[in-house]
Amino acid sequence: MNEHLPSWHDTPARQTILKFVAATLERSGQSFVPPADRIATFDNDGTLWCEKPTYPQFIFAMQRLKQLAEEWPELGDQPAYKAALEGDLEYFTRLYPEEIPVLMKILFDTHAGMPQSEFDGMAAAFLSDALHPRFGVPFKQCTYKPMVELLYHLQASDFKVYIASAGGMSFVRSVSEEIYDIPRENVIGSSISFEVDRQSDKLVLLRKPGLIEPLDEGPGKPINIELHVGRPPILAVGNSNGDIEMLEFAASDEMPNLSLLLHHDDAEREYAYDEGAERALQLADDRGWTVVSMKEDFSKVFDF
Amino acid sequence: MNEHLPSWHDTPARQTILKFVAATLERSGQSFVPPADRIATFDNDGTLWCEKPTYPQFIFAMQRLKQLAEEWPELGDQPAYKAALEGDLEYFTRLYPEEIPVLMKILFDTHAGMPQSEFDGMAAAFLSDALHPRFGVPFKQCTYKPMVELLYHLQASDFKVYIASAGGMSFVRSVSEEIYDIPRENVIGSSISFEVDRQSDKLVLLRKPGLIEPLDEGPGKPINIELHVGRPPILAVGNSNGDIEMLEFAASDEMPNLSLLLHHDDAEREYAYDEGAERALQLADDRGWTVVSMKEDFSKVFDF
Numbered sequence: 239m240n241e242h243l244p245s246w247h248d249t250p251a252r253q254t255i256l257k258f259v260a261a262t263l264e265r266s267g268q269s270f271v272p273p274a275d276r277i278a279t280f281d282n283d284g285t286l287w288c289e290k291p292t293y294p295q296f297i298f299a300m301q302r303l304k305q306l307a308e309e310w311p312e313l314g315d316q317p318a319y320k321a322a323l324e325g326d327l328e329y330f331t332r333l334y335p336e337e338i339p340v341l342m343k344i345l346f347d348t349h350a351g352m353p354q355s356e357f358d359g360m361a362a363a364f365l366s367d368a369l370h371p372r373f374g375v376p377f378k379q380c381t382y383k384p385m386v387e388l389l390y391h392l393q394a395s396d397f398k399v400y401i402a403s404a405g406g407m408s409f410v411r412s413v414s415e416e417i418y419d420i421p422r423e424n425v426i427g428s429s430i431s432f433e434v435d436r437q438s439d440k441l442v443l444l445r446k447p448g449l450i451e452p453l454d455e456g457p458g459k460p461i462n463i464e465l466h467v468g469r470p471p472i473l474a475v476g477n478s479n480g481d482i483e484m485l486e487f488a489a490s491d492e493m494p495n496l497s498l499l500l501h502h503d504d505a506e507r508e509y510a511y512d513e514g515a516e517r518a519l520q521l522a523d524d525r526g527w528t529v530v531s532m533k534e535d536f537s538k539v540f541d542f
Numbered sequence: 543m544n545e546h547l548p549s550w551h552d553t554p555a556r557q558t559i560l561k562f563v564a565a566t567l568e569r570s571g572q573s574f575v576p577p578a579d580r581i582a583t584f585d586n587d588g589t590l591w592c593e594k595p596t597y598p599q600f601i602f603a604m605q606r607l608k609q610l611a612e613e614w615p616e617l618g619d620q621p622a623y624k625a626a627l628e629g630d631l632e633y634f635t636r637l638y639p640e641e642i643p644v645l646m647k648i649l650f651d652t653h654a655g656m657p658q659s660e661f662d663g664m665a666a667a668f669l670s671d672a673l674h675p676r677f678g679v680p681f682k683q684c685t686y687k688p689m690v691e692l693l694y695h696l697q698a699s700d701f702k703v704y705i706a707s708a709g710g711m712s713f714v715r716s717v718s719e720e721i722y723d724i725p726r727e728n729v730i731g732s733s734i735s736f737e738v739d740r741q742s743d744k745l746v747l748l749r750k751p752g753l754i755e756p757l758d759e760g761p762g763k764p765i766n767i768e769l770h771v772g773r774p775p776i777l778a779v780g781n782s783n784g785d786i787e788m789l790e791f792a793a794s795d796e797m798p799n800l801s802l803l804l805h806h807d808d809a810e811r812e813y814a815y816d817e818g819a820e821r822a823l824q825l826a827d828d829r830g831w832t833v834v835s836m837k838e839d840f841s842k843v844f845d846f
Binding site: 274354398407408411415421422423425429432433434436440441442443450451457460461464465466467468469483486487489490 | 658702711712719725726727729733736737738740744746747754755761764769770771772787790791793794
């Protein structure tokens with residue numbers, strides 16, 4: 239029976255997921271969960287879409303720096319702008335997580351200073367037009383087909399499905415309805431600050447340098463889920479150390495719950511890396527979280 | 543025709559609201575709004591429930607201080623605890639907005655230091671058990687029946703209805719599903735900070751002294767609506783100066799929109815006061831926002 243999750247092999251991981259979801263729907267069963275409590279939260283980078291060779295948002299920032307340096311050539315003297323002009327992707331991948339102040343300046347230079355509606359258009363255009371360097375398709379197509387099938391299966395099962403991204407909330411929202419069928423308000427993430435401005439008597443939200451605390455990473459994930467949802471997830475899905483607290487948050491609940499960790503072990507079809515996921519993989523083992531292997535569990539990775 | 547909003551007199555305000563909502567639903571009309579964009583945001587204190595003689599949350603804080611002082615008598619020396627023990631409500635109403643540091647200490651003493659789930663139970667119990675000093679019914683019954691009818695009418699018209707409260711998000715969420723049929727995740731508000739703790743290997747969210755920025759008041763309202771919803775409201779409802787930016791935010795949109803200001807002008811059935819709403823009333827006049835008069839537009843104020 240392969241009607242749900244057709245891009246998954248019929249492995250124990252797939253069966254665990256399908257059984258869990260089916261049990262939450264079974265009104266007379268011990269594992270029934272009322273719809274209001276059927277909350278699922280998904281990390282985005284590396285869980286729903288490809289985060290290699292680096293985060294799509296870094297490539298967006300690089301493209302923005304290049305545009306800015308072309309407009310104001312004097313900026314080209316600064317290392318980040320110079321690297322962007324030269325297409326030196328390595329420069330950007332080296333920054334995280336060691337050089338946060340440099341990254342912050344890049345973030346503020348490229349993501350702030352414009353009205354929110356304008357940024358939304360810029361992010362959507364980037365994700366639609368810029369091509370993934372290895373796969374040659376737009377970044378917004380680099381989503382994992384089996385994971386998107388899981389989103390849809392949960393939505394069809396009256397789960398409220400949220401994204402909890404360490405990356406930019408506005409960046410992901412710009413395409414979330416189109417690529418995941420997840421409405422903007424169900425995307426939680428890190429965010430730049432805002433200020434209220436007025437243009438010809440109309441209120442405008444301007445993006446400004448600064449970050450909304452807490453960032454949506456590590457302990458910030460359960461805190462932001464509390465702020466945005468007000469309930470712990472009964473299903474949480476992540477792929478890295480930054481998702482540990484979210485996976486723990488799901489498992490902290492007295493209700494039936496499932497924590498899933500996606501393991502990038504398929505160098506052929508995607509990328510194989512444990513870097514940044516070492517503690518999460520260890521905890522999955524210790525706590526009995528379900529590890530999803532891209533290589534073993536996915537019959538298809540992308541939809542292209 | 544009185545099938546919608548039965549506790550309203552059939553006044554121009556009621557007709558403006560009904561016409562606006564009907565027009566957004568009319569697929570072939572110029573004012574049609576797709577369901578995804580049908581966002582409505584309501585202030586809570588003074589807009590959905592009674593905020594006099596003071597905010598219910600202040601009375602909750604007072605009750606908590608009293609409990610704490612009974613448990614630890616040495617606290618009774620501090621002015622706020624002393625006032626709480628003596629039932630001196632005046633002490634608390636005098637604090638806002640001049641003595642913010644004192645208020646903050648009261649807030650942190652009474653709203654922080656416990657797991658989130660425990661606070662939720664305390665808030666719900668207070669709102670269910672404590673009686674309004676004038677009306678003699680539980681605070682959670684002191685909601686404005688015509689406004690609750692408006693919430694329901696909007697929900698039935700496929701609006702996504704949010705509360706944007708300057709008061710505590712968790713406080714309002716503890717009863718929002720019961721009294722407004724608004725799910726917890728649709729309540730935006732000010733919030734105390736959180737930290738992640740672990741108890742017997744389970745993750746617990748502890749409430750801790752500190753505030754999540756921005757507070758949900760004034761310019762913080764459109765910013766928090768952007769963070770939680772990602773779209774401006776097409777209908778916003780408030781009653782005070784702290785709602786001005788939210789009302790402007792609705793009116794900033796190119797889509798059809800309606801900004802409503804509730805005017806407390808009914809001393810007999812509720813309270814009559816313009817204090818704290820002077821600028822909002824002036825702006826309503828300047829901008830053509832619809833002012834709803836409790837005295838003229840409401841046929842019934844409460845459901846008791």
